[in-house]
Amino acid sequence: MEAVKPNVVSVRNAQKSFGEGNARIQVLRGVEMEAQAGEIMLLVGPSGCGKTTLLTIVAGLLSSDTGSVELWGHKMETMNEARRTDFRRANIGFVFQQFNLIPTLSVLENAAIPLLIRSTPRKTALDRSAAMLDKVGLSGRYEDRPGKLSGGQQQRVAIARALVGEPKLLICDEPTASLDGETGAKVMEILRANALRDDRCTIVVTHDHRIFKYGDRIATMRDGVIESIVPAPQTASVRSLALVAKE
Ligand SMILES: Nc1ncnc2c1ncn2[C@@H]1O[C@H](COP(=O)(O)OP(=O)(O)O)[C@@H](O)[C@H]1O
Numbered sequence: 001m002e003a004v005k006p007n008v009v010s011v012r013n014a015q016k017s018f019g020e021g022n023a024r025i026q027v028l029r030g031v032e033m034e035a036q037a038g039e040i041m042l043l044v045g046p047s048g049c050g051k052t053t054l055l056t057i058v059a060g061l062l063s064s065d066t067g068s069v070e071l072w073g074h075k076m077e078t079m080n081e082a083r084r085t086d087f088r089r090a091n092i093g094f095v096f097q098q099f100n101l102i103p104t105l106s107v108l109e110n111a112a113i114p115l116l117i118r119s120t121p122r123k124t125a126l127d128r129s130a131a132m133l134d135k136v137g138l139s140g141r142y143e144d145r146p147g148k149l150s151g152g153q154q155q156r157v158a159i160a161r162a163l164v165g166e167p168k169l170l171i172c173d174e175p176t177a178s179l180d181g182e183t184g185a186k187v188m189e190i191l192r193a194n195a196l197r198d199d200r201c202t203i204v205v206t207h208d209h210r211i212f213k214y215g216d217r218i219a220t221m222r223d224g225v226i227e228s229i230v231p232a233p234q235t236a237s238v239r240s241l242a243l244v245a246k247e
């Protein structure tokens with residue numbers, strides 16, 4: 001029997017609303033969720049059900065109204081803003097649905113940001129950024145501004161930026177939405193290999209059925225709650241494939 005892995009993420013009764021008075025909408029209605037070390041947790045659910053809001057709260061970019069979010073046992077809501085920012089920068093990589101690249105910086109600089117804000121020497125940061133861009137198939141685009149790239153290429157810059165700091169928790173909001181099937185599979189292979197290292201934890205929001213096989217578990221969200229969490233199909237074969245790919 002496999003040993004029980006420790007929880008990296010533990011969300012208890014998270015509630016979140018936006019707006020006031022008549023315009024108020026309750027987006028999260030008591031989310032319960034756990035994600036463990038070493039797994040890829042897929043999060044699926046209809047548009048508008050609260051997936052991005054939940055991820056943003058798990059990453060400490062937004063606070064829930066009530067409930068708790070613990071990362072490795074640390075309660076996010078008890079940290080002040082500065083501490084939470086440091087904690088996030090040290091431990092979490094985030095692939096934003098809208099990419100959030102900085103238009104005035106080059107592709108190479110964009111992907112290096114997590115290292116540069118941690119005061120990694122510039123040369124080291126840019127070298128590691130280049131290596132990560134190569135992995136996602138963007139060699140030769142280092143000096144371009146993001147605006148010159150296609151949506152799929154920008155998405156891969158966002159993925160390189162999320163991975164470059166080797167975060168222990170990687171959160172991806174629809175990371176393959178702008179990618180063709182083959183590139184999407186390649187990106188998921190990279191995420192899979194990353195997830196297997198040092199018991200990292202990965203959460204991926206997706207609508208893309210083709211990538212379900214790369215997940216360990218699938219959480220289904222509806223109307224602001226997690227309805228079910230079930231094992232993903234074909235986990236074992238994909239895991240051994242990813243292991244072979246690493247060697
Ligand atoms: N900052 C915000 N202000 C007001 N409403 C928001 C905000 N963020 C999200 N919402 C609303 O919350 C709901 C859930 O959004 P979201 O979490 O982005 O859903 P999903 O990612 O599942 O599509 C939507 O109705 C959206 O319009």
Ligand SMILES: [Mg+2]
Pocket residue numbers: 051052053097173
């Ligand atoms: Mg979303």
